[in-house]
Amino acid sequence: MADIALTTAARVEVVIMDESVEGICQEDVTAGAPTTIVPSSTGAAKFVNSDANSGTAALKTVKCIATRTAKAGEALTGMKRGIMSGFDFSSQAYHAPIYVSDTVGRLADAQSATTILPVGRVEPAFSNLLGTAADKYLRVDISDLPDAT
Numbered sequence: 001m002a003d004i005a006l007t008t009a010a011r012v013e014v015v016i017m018d019e020s021v022e023g024i025c026q027e028d029v030t031a032g033a034p035t036t037i038v039p040s041s042t043g044a045a046k047f048v049n050s051d052a053n054s055g056t057a058a059l060k061t062v063k064c065i066a067t068r069t070a071k072a073g074e075a076l077t078g079m080k081r082g083i084m085s086g087f088d089f090s091s092q093a094y095h096a097p098i099y100v101s102d103t104v105g106r107l108a109d110a111q112s113a114t115t116i117l118p119v120g121r122v123e124p125a126f127s128n129l130l131g132t133a134a135d136k137y138l139r140v141d142i143s144d145l146p147d148a149t
Contacts, residue, residue, distance in 0.1 A: 001110040003101050005088045006032050010069045012086035015125070015137060019081040021064050023047050024073065031069045032086060033105035034119055035078055036061045047076050049105030052112035060115045062100050065107075065140050080142045083123060089136035094124045098138060107138075 006012065012032040021037070026046035029035055034050040038058050047070075050062045064078025092098075092109055100117035101108035107119060120141050124134035 001102065001108045001112070002091065003103050004092075004098065004107040004109060006086055007088050008086060012065075012067065012084050014067050014079065015083040015085055017067075017079060017082045019079075020067075021078045021080055023076060023078070025070045025076050027072050029066045029070050029076060030105060031066055032084070032107065033066045034062045034064075034100045034107060034117070035066050035076075035105075036063045047078065050100045050117065051102070051104040052100045052108075052115040052117050053102035054104075059104075060117070062117045062119055062142055064142060065119060065138070079140045082140050083125070084138045084140060085127075085135070087136075087138050089122050089138075092122045092136065094122055094134065094136065096122045098122065 026048050035047045036050045037045045040046045051059045064080050067077045070076040099108050099111045102112050120139045123137045123139035125137050
């Protein structure tokens with residue numbers, strides 16, 4: 001399993017937003033990070049980083065991908081369905097599945113040994129002139145089905 005890096009530190013671009021979720025961060029979250037939502041003592045749900053290898057069941061879920069970097073206490077929009085750019089998919093094939101990593105708040109090119117948390121696939125798209133190779137974007141598709149383990 002290899003973690004997926006961003007092409008520009010702490011920055012992704014939303015290309016198409018089909019479905020999103022909004023909330024407040026309980027901890028610092030980096031753009032492009034898989035996040036989940038946990039209840040808080042104030043009753044409002046809060047964003048935290050997902051971790052496929054966590055010992056805490058609540059962190060072994062994924063609800064969305066962070067659209068920007070946000071500090072604890074700041075508002076955040078997370079993408080549930082849509083297309084994002086800004087990830088380094090140079091080692092991944094088109095249509096390759098992308099998962100939540102065993103590294104906190106990171107995506108990976110293979111599923112975790114402990115928890116399978118798919119977030120989407122590498123999507124070919126053309127943003128340059130005709131005749132060039134397709135760019136590789138992330139097609140996010142996170143369902144509300146029970147999380148797989």
